[in-house]
Every structure is written in C-alpha cells, then in structure tokens.
Amino acid sequence: MTGRFSSAEFLAATLARLLAGSRTVAVGTSSPIPAAAAVLANLAARQPMTVSLLGSSRTNPFTSGGVELFDFAAQGRLDSFILGGGQIDGAGNVNLVGIGGYPTSRVRFPGCYGSAYLASLVPNLVLFREEHSPRVLVPQVDFISAAGRGPTGTYRPGGPSHLLTGRALFRFDHDRGGFTLLSVHPGETIDSIRAETGFAFDTDPSVGETPPPDAAALVLLRGPVAAGLTELYPNFVQRFLKTV
Amino acid sequence: MTGRFSSAEFLAATLARLLAGSRTVAVGTSSPIPAAAAVLANLAARQPMTVSLLGSSRTNPFTSGGVELFDFAAQGRLDSFILGGGQIDGAGNVNLVGIGGYPTSRVRFPGCYGSAYLASLVPNLVLFREEHSPRVLVPQVDFISAAGRGPTGTYRPGGPSHLLTGRALFRFDHDRGGFTLLSVHPGETIDSIRAETGFAFDTDPSVGETPPPDAAALVLLRGPVAAGLTELYPNFVQRFLKTV
Amino acid sequence: MSPRPDKRVGLDDLAAAIPSRSLLAIPADYGGPAIAASLALLRRGVRDLRLVTAPTSGLQADLLIGAGAVAEIETAGVALGEHGMAHRFRAAISAGTLKIKDATCPALHAGFQAAAKGVPFLPLRGILGSDLLRHRPDWTVIQNPLTEDSDPIVLVPAIHPDVALFHAALADRFGNVWVGVRRELLTLAQAARRTLVTVEAIYDGDLLADPLRAAGTIPHLYIEQVALVPGGTKPLAYDGHTPADDAALERYAEASRSQDGFAALLAEWLA
C-alpha cells in the first residue's frame, strides 16, 4: 500500500466509494481520513451531494448551530455518517468512552460525541478505524457508546452498514447482527484478517482484494480535497496527502 | 375624556402605568393602544426596559423568529403582557374564539393567539378591552381561550393582574379568583360600572377616579410614541394620537 | 464536483407544484405571506387545501378560504390586523364549511419544531385550563415524568406539512434563502416535506459563502423551488421592500363582508 499512494489515500478512496449515491454525508471532528473521503465522494458524485464536516465553517451547509446536523439526522435527511471507535465489537457496538471499568476507566477515550444518537438514525453508518488489531476489534466492547442493534420494538431507521479498517472491509448484517468480510487490502489474506480480529465474522463467497484508488481519485485527493481540508486538518494534509 | 386628550391617549397612559417597573414587556398583533402604552412605558422608565411588539421588525429585540417571545415567557423572563378579549368573565377567563357553540360559533373571533399559553406564564398579565358592556364583560365566557386561574397542582407562575376598560380599572385577585374595582374613569361611577358589567366584582375601599395622563405622557405619546407606532399602526396613529 | 441544481422556477410552475389536498403551511401576514403565489394557486383551481398557519394568518388565509380552496385550517388566529376581522374565515366557520383546529401560537411553533427536530412531540408549558385542550384530542397532557410533584404538562405532536410556502427577501440559484430574523420560516422549511419560496430578488452568488448572510439563511437542503416575484406579498407589506397598500386592504376588508363582494374583488385580483 506504499509507492503510488499513501495508506491514507487508499482508505479515503475506499471510504468514498461507500458514500456513493448519498445525498447528504456528515463527518465528525478529529476525523481527517473520513473528511477526505466525504469531500472526495462529493467531488466524484454525479448526483447532488452535500457534505458537512463538523467544526468546519466552510464545508458546512448548516446555519442553526451545532444542533442542526442532529435534527437533520433524526428527520431522516442524513444518508451517511462515518464513525470511528476506540473499540468495535462483532455485534457492531462502538466504544468511545474507555477500557476497564466505568467511570474510572483504566484507558479513557474522549467520549461518545454524537455516536449514541447517530448510530440509530443514519441508514448508511460507516464504521472506520485504521488500526485493525485484537485490541481494537474485540469480542465485546467495555462500554457501548453506539449500539450495533437496538432493543427490539424501538424506532431505529439506522445502523452500521460497513466497517473499514487498515486491513479489510466488512459489511454489517442487521438481521444477524454481525460482520461479513467483503475484501482484504493488498498484502492481507482471510487468515491474516482472522488473526488480527478479536471477533468472529462471516466471509463473503466473493471476497477479494480491496481495489486501489483510481487515478482520478488520486488527482482529486491531492488537489481539491487537500485544499478543502486545510482549514480543519492542516497537519494531516501536509503529512498524508501527496499534495501537488 | 375629550378635549385635552383622546380616549386612546387616556387608555394608553393608564396602561403604561401598569407596566411601570417591568424589565420586559410584550404586546400582541392588532393591539394599537397596548402598543402605544408599551412604547410610552419604555420612554418613561427609569430602569432598563425592553419592549417587543409582535409583528414589528423595529420594536423587537428577538432574533430567533416567532417562537422566541414564547420561549422567553416560559423562562420567566417576560414580566408583562397586555391581552385583549372578545369576552372576559369575572373569573379572569378570556374568550378569543367565539360566541355560541363550538366550533360553528354564531359569532367567530380571530382565535386564541398566544393567550392560552402566556396567561399562565406572565406574572403581570394586563387584560385590556376598550368596550365595557355586559356583552363583553360576561358572567362566564363561552370559550376559555386563556384561563384566569389554572387547575390546582399545575405550574402557573403567571395570570391576570389587572383589567382596564374604557370605563374603569380593576385588579385581579388570584386567591379569590375575581376582580376588584380600583378606579373609575372620568364621567363614571361605581353604579354606572356595575350597570355595564356582566359579572360581579368587589370594590376597593379607596376607589377613586382614574387619573388623566400627565403632560409629559402626552408629549411622549404624540411625539416619539406616534413615530414608533407608524410602522405597525399607521391608521391608528393618524386617527387617535394628536400627533404634533 | 457533484452538480448543484438550479432551483429557480417561474411563479406558475411553483404554484403547479402544490397539489390539491396538501397540508400547506403558511406564515403570518407580517412574516412573508406569498400572496402572488396564492393567487396563482387559485388561478389553477387548487381545492381542499388543509392550511396550517405559522402561527397566524390574515389576508392570505381569508383569500384562500373565500375562494373555496380550503377544507380545513389549523391556526392560532386569523384577522386582518388594522383592517379588522377576516370575514370569509368567520363566515366559513359559522357556516360549518371550514373545519377548524384552534391552536395557540407556541403550540404551532412547537409542532413545527418537533417535526424539524425529528421527534414525535414537544412539551409545552401553559395552556392547562384553556378549553383548547377539550377540543384538541391530539394534544396530550401527561404528568412530567421527571418529578414526583404534581406537574401536568402538554405534549404537542409534530406537524409535518406537505408543503411550506412563503415569501422571502433573497434567494440564490442553489435554493439558499435569506430570511434574516424570521427564523420561523427556517423551522417551517425544516418541518415541511417540500418548501417553495417566492423572493424579492435573486442573489448572484452563494448565500452560505458570506458569513454575514449565512447567519440569516435557510440552507438549500430544505428548499425545493424558488421563484423571483418582486412584491410577492402585495397588497400586504414586506418589510424593507414593499409598503402596505392600505387602500387595497381597506377595499378587501369592505368587499369581503359578503361572499358576493369578495367574489367580485377576487375576480379582479385574479384577472
């Protein structure tokens, strides 16, 4: 995954494909690769797409303050959101709070942000974590910030659709409540993924290699995407996009 | 009540005295005399006072749309509101909906506006109706738009404080749930008020004549108040304030 | 870059986009009533509208009611301001030909806000003791679940208009609409499934790109169509743009005392 493109570029381009067809996409704070993916998806889209980067003044169509994105999602107007996680388990639960006890966690993460809410409401919730290890992808999260599936008999139009890591791409099956491996990134195998994943998962019969970014995506990432991200992520742009 | 000042000026000046000491005053739409009173009270105030005239762009401190006045009132930030009524009864109930049956009222009024809400929440709710007759001041309203007193065990920091008509000024007694005559306007007597009032009321031991507007009030009414009302009530200003 | 559709249409196209029987949300007469669009609606023979006012109306509702285009109205009040009562509204209610859902201003705001927030209801203080509650079975009184003390509180259900229609100062071609402090229009646009707007002027640029203008702008996300209709509130005033035509309003107030007088004046206005 080195050479012609960086790992960040590979992941952003892969995430962007998962956003294709969305009319509206939002990305949280402290999420440079997801932000790059959303801006790329918008640049590549053939249908109108609107992107909101939380915390941005420029890439943000909202004018009612921080609450508007959440209201927008509850109305069913937000198609896609990309969510990270300190731990992610095989049931699609995400932990953004901490490891080892609560409240005095041994390892404390920043907090839930909007995840507890958006995970139930956004139809195309893409989970993303670059680190793919048994430490992150666990059998059961220590704290459920965002639930993969809700209690029965609850209003829940949304939920996880995919999980992208630095090693592989999974689909989330709502009925079964578990992940299915869709593709492995260059250099990985089904076995290497199994060895690095702390939870059980199914394997899609047509599992193959995650395709690399095409030339057009790289041109966009290094030009207009980089320019668009400089407001929020100047360091990321400098370090991880091969800006031209 | 003719000669040196108009009836509208007399009533506006009297209402203005009932607003003295308020930090915040609001007036609904289609209410020229209450609007004049609020602007006059503000001009005469020695403490900071803020006035909101519903529907006005200029005399309106709110920037969150029509809901803000109501939110403001529920927070306890709105001290005074002047409310009119198609019918008003001796229990302080106000009818803005209609006479004779519901919904197909024989005589239909415009509707409740904010009254059903504000009447419970605004501590100094001044009822105002120029016509003082048994037709308007009734034993029991046909429809309670705004209740004089709420059901017991309800959150109700507000309620009517006074009733001003073209003939007299009453105080509302919350404990008793009834009106007390405070003063009669020039030309009226306690008996003439009783004859024209459809509900029973108490009489204050010190009942006297409602004082006329002082010279300063008239100067303000005819100058800056008239100017301030021209946006919303151009016809009223022309007809009823002796503008200079 | 994904394409940004041009949302500008003509007035007749805009009127054609509002089907009969729509739950149609309109603003107060002082808050940007789309009178020209309402007349265009009548010209094309719209019927059986269910109006919901944000939170009151006047001339606009009275016109549509007098023309026989309204089956039902939810409102906190309909009157002509300085020009007195709304006679067609009153007559239709007394005759029983117009179904009325009486409300109070903050309950309508709460209903629109609930829809805008994607929640089924909002709680609201006040109202207890009003006869409104006897006639609004959809307004539910519950004990406040957060306290042990007696504290009944009203829950107002979300109002989801099929269409919101109003007039505003400015729009750009992307459908961003500047409304300034009239933020009830933003809430309406968020609450409604579709929002159509007439405007005084088209802004040459992107209203969201200017921080000063963005603060008073409804994002294009909520707007389906905009039509350039300068003076679109006439004969009503539009602050900073159109003064009230008091002679026309007075004539309306007089003529509309009778259905015949109304019909004659309407024919003139529709011509």
Added chain:
Amino acid sequence: MSPRPDKRVGLDDLAAAIPSRSLLAIPADYGGPAIAASLALLRRGVRDLRLVTAPTSGLQADLLIGAGAVAEIETAGVALGEHGMAHRFRAAISAGTLKIKDATCPALHAGFQAAAKGVPFLPLRGILGSDLLRHRPDWTVIQNPLTEDSDPIVLVPAIHPDVALFHAALADRFGNVWVGVRRELLTLAQAARRTLVTVEAIYDGDLLADPLRAAGTIPHLYIEQVALVPGGTKPLAYDGHTPADDAALERYAEASRSQDGFAALLAEWLA
C-alpha cells in the same frame, strides 16, 4: 427612553463574575472557547467548577481540569483534535478526581434547548441501546404517549447553567453579540442564568438595528457582560480572526502528558 446600560467590562472583571462551584457552560473548541478568560479565571484561583460543554471541549476543559479547578464535567467528548488526546482530562477521570457525566452531543443540545424553551425536558430519538442510559439516571425513557405502538423514547432534562462563557466576533455596548451561524451560543445564552462573552471587536452601533447583522446576533436580553479581548481563543483558532498556533498546541499536547509538564506550561501561560 429607559436607560440602556453599557455592558462592557474588563477581562478581569468578567472573570471575577464567575464564582467557584458555578455550573459553567462552555462551547466546543471550534465554536468560540474563551481561553483568555479561562486563564484569567485560573489566575484568580477559581475552584470546583462544574463544567458542561456545548457539546464537547478540548484545550479549554483540559486546561481547567489540569489546573485543578474542575470538580465535575458533563460532556459528549474532550480531545485536542489534530493534537490528539486530552491528557489531563483522561488522567483525572482514571484517577477518580473528576466526576464525569458522559453525554452525547444532541442530548446536550436538547438540554440547553429545553432550558431555553422553559420546558422541563425535551424528547430525543436514538440513544436506546447505548450504555449511556445505564449511567444517566436523569435521562428518562418513557413510552411515547402519542402512539399505541411500542415506541420508547428518551427524555433529556433541561440544563440550566449558572454561567455561560464564550468568545464571539462582535458585540455592541448594549450587550448584543454577533455569533453568525454559531447558534448553539445563542441557545447557551438563553439557557444560562448569566452569560459573559469576550469578543474580537466592539461594534460601534446597535447590532439589532441592522437586519443583516441582527440575523446572527444574540439579543442583549440574555447577555450580562462583554469584554473586548482580541485573540481571546488563542492558541486556538477563531475563524476569520485568529489562526491556530499549532506550535503552542503541539507543545501543550506534549507537556500535558504529565502533570508536571502541564504545571510548568500553565505557569508560563498564566505569567
């Protein structure tokens, strides 16, 4: 005319107006954090603050926590953005010296909005299934009273901060404060009993008198004091005014890995 008080004060006076033990509301690091005022608060030795973030924080909360001035925090998240974790926040939680009320962004917005609307709670979709509910007994799940179907929904209680403190672009001397599209600051000001603001500049006039500016302005009704503090968010960015001081932020991120490193840097910043 009733007098209009001049609400301008100096930074130290503003800081002096925030008592120890206040329930203090602050915005997100990207939404106008009053860092200079926070340092002034630390200089005067404020203690036992209860912070509530709207809806997250970063450097500002970490600074106050590291300095030992915070007893409790309600937040949807604290981190330093591109500069990584908020170490003093994390250490204080792991050590049990900081009481944490974990929340989620929309629940904090809902709590402030409930206070601003004068209602005891707002309902909120989502959250069901999250462990947050197990640790927030003040968040109440009820069956939606408006439907017969199974529909549990969360009620979030109103949050009434004693003081809201933030930085904004402009204020006039009457206390009107321009925040543009950062309307969560307006909601904060409405929710809080008292609101104190530092600003980049003083506007010579009345912000409410200009329709373009009024649309992005918090009315003076909700504002107690404003202090002119250009660059009041430094070393954090303030959009359109102050770029981020990345060297200072990186130094903070490194130094604050240990309490000693933090203390040394803080002493420097307070000097």
